[in-house]
Amino acid sequence: MKQFQYTITDPVGIHARPAGLLVKAAKGFQSSITVEKDGKTAAATPPSSWP
16 A cells, blocks of 8 residues: 655645645545545545545
8 A cells, every 4th residue: 555645835725726726636536545634634625436
């Protein structure tokens, strides 16, 4: 399994439009992709697209 971690360094985080592009791109992969902030996590792809 490959794993990749990226840290967004902008203090305001990621805005809605780039976040939407991330979700759209993530749907093209058979992966489980999560986003985390302050200990809270959310899936960037729906569970039906997970391996």
